[in-house]
Amino acid sequence: MTRPIGYPRTQVAIIATLLVLGAAPSLAQTLLIENVTLIDGTGNPPMHHVSVLVEDARITSVSPVPIPTVDAANRIDGTGKYLIPGLMDTHIHLAGGRQGMVTEGRRTLTMDVETGTKTLHGYLYSGVTTVYDSGNNAPFIFRMREDERTGKIISPRIFATGPVVAFPGGYASGEGSAVIGSWEDIGALDQLFALQPDMIKFVLDPQGSMMNPLRPTFSPELLKRLVQYCQAHGFRTTMHVSTEAAALQAIDAGVNALAHVMIGGRINPSFAQLMASKRLPMSTTMTVYNNIARIADEPEMFDGRLFVATLDDSERARQKTQERERYIRSGMSRMFSVMVPYMKENIGQLYAAGAILAAGTDRTFGPTLHQELATLVEAGVSPADAIRMATLNGAIYLGMEDDLGSITRGKLADMVLLNADPTADIANAQAIEAVFKGGVRVDLNALQLPVNRR
Ligand SMILES: [Zn+2]
Structure with a gap:
């Protein structure tokens, strides 16, 4: 499979050429x-x-x-x-590109480059040198990626999806998404290819991360055809799923990676075995669920050293008040409190089976990757393997393991x-x-x- 970007090799080649020509190193x-x-x-x-x-x-x-x-x-x-x-977070949504919650169907697109830049600095300060943005406002995130790759901003390496591919009326099909209801809409994928996303993310979730009534989603036949179309054009694919049933459909469609752990119940041992035998990387994303559960009783988590160092006081205050109240009011805090133990059990089972778990948070701040590492260890992962999940496995998730992820x-x-x-x-x-x-x-x-x- 070809990678859509041929990244720093060119720069290295130029430097090497200068050396050959006798320029002073x-x-x-x-x-x-x-x-x-x-x-x-x-x-x-x-x-x-x-x-x-x-x-x-x-x-x-x-x-x-x-x-x-x-x-x-x-x-x-x-x-x-x-x-x-350098640590890698394989599932973020960089702050500055969107406002509002996807689960409430009210999301507006923004172009707040200043917030994006400060947030990227917070990742570097937290030791995160690579982020994968798993869905954002396309003009915003591809501008940030361009600024990173041309050296205009100080930033971790940015890999990005841009708009997610969603089904009409389905979860995450709101403003800024690429919406495809049938093969007739394939032009939406061609437009996406033109933006050179590093991976293409599909949303397969009839329950909208469980907080919503049933919603329409891709048929198995359409999904498989779309995934194959992306791969035929040289693009890796990942998929938002939250249940084993959806994950099996994603695997059947031939997806390259899964964007979340299963949270909607215990997985079958056969599923863990399948993930391991297919060597299909999964972004762990326990922090999004765990933090929404914890925020009700532990708003002081935002007073940890790295949060204080990297988040403006006003942002920490907003997390501890408005955001907290929103999660409590919507019922998400209660619901995820019930599900988090099963989520950790599933991670433990996938780990024991030898699946490729890549650390990811589905959050937007650098320090949260350290929360993910802590939760991985709580789920039974050894600290040494947690490091591997946040480094080499992250590179495998992105198809970048030849260039990134280990000190080799x-x-x-x-x-x-x-x-x-x-x-x-x-x-x-x-x-x-x-x-x-x-x-x-x-x-x-x-x-x-x-x-x-x-
Ligand atoms: Zn996400």
């Missing part, structure tokens, strides 16, 4: 992290006293012996520290240096000393965040 393009404990993202046990060399954005050596040839200015002493790949020779040098061992306690993934994107250290003090204004 910039020192900033070389980085050496020495004597660090490496947790490489593949699930390998931690390796001690490792040196990681980065040249021209990519990892060129992972060595158990010191590498002496690098200028002192480009060396970072990793003694007593832990190096993990040849891959892009997206990395996070930690002051404490995340395999001992997953909360230590928040002990962030430095964040690197493409081998360049992000200046965390220069990000537009509340922590830098205090």
Whole structure:
């Protein structure tokens, strides 16, 4: 399958050409992290006293012996520290593109680039170097992606769906969606292809995430034809589902990934086996459900260190009051409180079966990825495997595992240096000393965040 983007290879090729032509190599393009404990993202046990060399954005050596040839200015002493790949959130909806709740059918499109940029800074501050936007206002999210790829903004790597593909009158078929009711509407997909989405997301949910009466959705035949049409044009596909029945239909249609864990009841062991044998990645998205359940009794979750550092006080206050009241009033908090234990059981079962789980939140703030990591561990995942889910498995979800997701020779040098061992306690993934994107250290003090204004 071809990937719709051929990303930084061109830049690397240009740099390589300049070197061949004799242009002076910039020192900033070389980085050496020495004597660090490496947790490489593949699930390998931690390796001690490792040196990681980065040249021209990519990892060129992972060595158990010191590498002496690098200028002192480009060396970072990793003694007593832990190096993990940059974290990935495989299901977000970046703030700034939409307002209102999908479940209430009242959603308006916005173009708030300033909010989007600040929110992206919050991801970087939280150690997240890649996000996958799983549905948003197309002009907004593709503008942000363009600004990221051309270096106009400081941002994690952005992969995006743009508009979701929904059935007329079905869940998430409101403003800004690509609505397809029959093969006659195939032009909507052609228009979407022109936007070069990194993945195309379908919505298959006759119950609208369970809070709504039954609504119309794709027939199995139409869905399969649409998925095949996307794949024939070189696009990966993912699908919003919330039950095993819908997930089976998605798998039968040939989808490349699932956008959510099943929350509407216990899954069958045979389903977990199927997910594992097909090696079909699933975004875990427990935080969206868990937070809506928790917010009623624990609004103070927004007072955690990373939230205080990255969210404006007014936004935290809004989450603790208006948003909280909305979730309580709609009945969602109560309903998800009942379902969250089954959701965690399902994750535990999929994990035990060997399914590819990719950490995702279905939320819009960087710190929530750390909530997802904590919930994964509560569901029975080892901290080391939780790291893999938020790194290599995320790259597999996106079809980007050749370039991203682990600290392996040849891959892009997206990395996070930690002051404490995340395999001992997953909360230590928040002990962030430095964040690197493409081998360049992000200046965390220069990000537009509340922590830098205090
Ligand atoms: Zn979502």
